[in-house]
Amino acid sequence: MIVAGNRCITIKGTRDGLILFMDDTCAFNDLLVELETVLMTKYLADDEQSIRIKVELGNRYVTESQEAQLKALFDQQQKFIVEEIVSNVILKQTALDWKEDTAIKLHNKVIRSGQVLEVNGDLLLIGDVNPGGKVVATGNIYILGYLRGIAHAGVDGNKSAVVAASYMAPTQLRIANIISRPSDQDKDGGMMECGYIDETGENILMDRMHALSRLRSELNAFERRILHG
Amino acid sequence: MGEAIVITSGKGGVGKTTTTANLGTSLALLDKKVCLIDTDIGLRNLDVVLGLENRIIYDIIDVAEKRCKISQALIKDKRFDCLYLLPAAQTSDKSALTPEGMIEIVEQLKTEYDYILIDCPAGIEQGFKNAVAGADKALVVTTPEKSSVRDADRIIGLLEQEDIDPPNLIINRIRNHMMKNGEMLDIDEIVQILSIDLIGIVADDDEVIKASNSGEPVAFQPNTRASIAYRNIARRILGESVPLQSLDQKVTFFDRLKKVFSK
Ligand SMILES: Nc1ncnc2c1ncn2[C@@H]1O[C@H](COP(=O)(O)OP(=O)(O)OP(=O)(O)O)[C@@H](O)[C@H]1O
């Protein structure tokens, strides 16, 4: 551990580069002033190789413009490469948005002919969608039951949304702005299937449900975002 | 205090009126005091099926508009002292009957009768709303055809929004050979789609049509398939557990499932 005789910034060297721990109780401006001096100190300035930097902000929230200010200081010298600026805190609104986006809306009922169920985010329906019934979600649609009516996933235009059902025999599948229906021969449907838009972005394809882990690994997005901050 | 049961279907011509007449007859055979109400204004049929057409003097609209007392409009059945009919109007303005008017009539009848069976018109319009308004329970009639099941599903969805017990299902006009050959939806498939309890199945039986034409419901006949079926449904309405008549059905997925879980 190298302490550069500062009040707010502690520098730690690792095999991958430097980690700068920023005290989260001092004023942001003091931090900027001190950072500028630290970066000029001789032993950092003398080093010729490029140095990879990780900034740990602790429990300090920085706005986008503050983050830009920090980056600008490093950018004054070519050799600093800022890999990450991490903070333990996010805005409540951001957290709520994450939650809204990734929350699964659970409904337990039969969607009957003439009925429409619409949700924001992902839908988990425990029950059937009967012919003439319709489920709509801005996110993905998972149905623990028979899908015999219409399912429309990614209704606001999310083309990576998927529809998965224990028993897939829809009258129509819609994802974003693409509409498809089963061929006239395929009346029986299939167990544990999913529908998604292919790479061309033009067609809805059907596959076994387990293919989803390969096709849409981002379905675990929330877990990943939490882990990586 | 009696119980009011509406018999409804969505689709027309699937057997609501036939079911109402036969369940009324069957309940009367079981010594219950029964009143049937025909709410199919303009297309009344129930009086014909019961052979009571020529006795009508006042009708339900007369009652709703207070032109007569309920007791004046009720027609006693030819065969039973405990079976009555409140006939629909054939000519008056449909809008004269309202849900509030229906509730008033049904509540009044419930004080005197064990069962009030309400024959609902086809469709999901005002007539349906009236028929359902006073009911405590509902029976949904469907035939084993896709379009009929679709409409039953729609009706069940609407009934779920009412202050009424979850409806029971009657599958009418089953033709055994067609079901076996897969040319008709089978019973399991229908129950699976509609996901409500099945209270009875009735075979397609020429005797039903003959009986309707003679103005004497088939439920009177001792031994036809349809008459046994209707009488069984009546017993189930009374709370008895009567096994479904065998239509020579194979052991099915849902039966198996129940058996596995009940062990
Ligand atoms: N189980 C049966 N077997 C044979 N014929 C039947 C059976 N059930 C009903 N029917 C016949 O089907 C026709 C329609 O029946 P019904 O009038 O009871 O239907 P509904 O649902 O009341 O029709 P609506 O919607 O017009 O009121 C009648 O001719 C009747 O005799």
Ligand SMILES: [Mg+2]
């Ligand atoms: Mg009728």
